[in-house]
Amino acid sequence: MDKVIVAENLTLSYNKNETIINKASFFIESGSFTFITGASGSGKSTLLKSLYGALKLKEGSLIVGGAQINNISSKKLNFLRKHIGIVFQDYKLIKEWTIEKNVMLPLIIGGYDKSVSEQQVHKLLNHVKLNHQSGKYPLELSGGEQQRVAMARALSHNPILILADEPTGNLDEYSSELIWNLLEGANTQLKTTIIVVTHHIPETMKIDYKHLHIEYGTIYEVT
């Protein structure tokens, strides 16, 4: 299987004195489902940020989707991000845009045809059971509903990779289940590579997955 992410001696830090991830080497295969776990402050979200190029590497090498992240140009980074779907714990929806337009964001950026985009958005909103809310604004929805919108947005452009940062962290059981089902569905049906940062791996997972654990700046695979 192809490797979608390859990290070698990856070192991450926000400042000179403190190292968050220290010389980590790992790989993630294309079409796999990976969980990254670890205690609060262990560096899970920091690692995820580095995967979508929001954090510069201190040392080492990181290849995502064939693109070398070290000193990547903004043009190449934008191109890479167009093929990644990201789900954040705090949703990161554009407040002044409707739900429909928020889900459409990656399609607008990708330059998709409007009618095709609208069709795709309605299909996804139907999947996340929010079609009736499409004209509303994010702040008019509950936290669970907002996360479902964020999930639909991450899937809208059929990305090769979905990065989810504690996607069910603040959600009720119903929304959590819906999110896990969507992630599993994307992985099994669309062969999308999924990486989820979480505190707990749901016991209801029906598919095979890889488990990376971070402790004291070291990443190791749990078998």
Added chain:
Amino acid sequence: MKSLKNHFSLILALFSILFAIQIFVINNRALKAYEEKLSSNYSMIVVANTSVADDTFKKYSANVDTVEELSADEIIEKLQENISKKNIELLKISMPKFYRIHLKSFPTPSEIKYLTSNLLKNSSITKVEDFSNNHDTVYKLLLLFKEITQLFALVIMVVTVLLIAKEMRIWQFKHSERMNIMGLFGAPVWLRSAVLFRLAIVDALFASLFAIGLFSIISQTLWAKQQLSVIGIDIDIFKFVHDGTVLGVVSVTISIMLASMIVIGYKEEV
């Protein structure tokens, strides 16, 4: 409603700037008209032993517009009853020539001094009456108004910079979140900023439309015309095409500048 409120803050800031600019333009226009009026009313009287050609006067200053020879007949007529015809003829010959000099623009006191001293260098010219005392008072008043206008312009500039800086901070906060989210999904800078520029241009057009509307109404009111007629000047308070274009261009330029500064100062959140 919230969106309208967001628009309103920039529209109001821009409108204040445009209002101040147009007031400055009107003030300047009124001052210029008043200066022209003073210039047309002002003249110097020159007394000469012999006739002096118009070109000779113009040689002394480029500001000399027209020279008018004053007829001595009126004075002689008054003397006719007491003086014989022969003596009157002799008087006519020996009487000095009087000239009134009109200038192109309202002169400064130093210009008057310079012209007077130059004219007196001419051996035919015996006296120059420049009405400098009266002139100086009017000139100083005009100068005061001009300085006040310049000060006003400076205040406008400072207020403009402060308003822009304030708006910039608000906009930076308001738009950076959206720009950041768009960036996370790979939007290039032009696409991230497109909304910002569109908003800036729309708000700028609204602000200039409000300002154009207001000054168009003011220029049609009887009150404004009366205020100008009191000081004896007639100016266009608002030249629809010229002033409207200026206000529109200023408004759009400021908005685009504001949006550009936000885009330049934008840093992706980590």
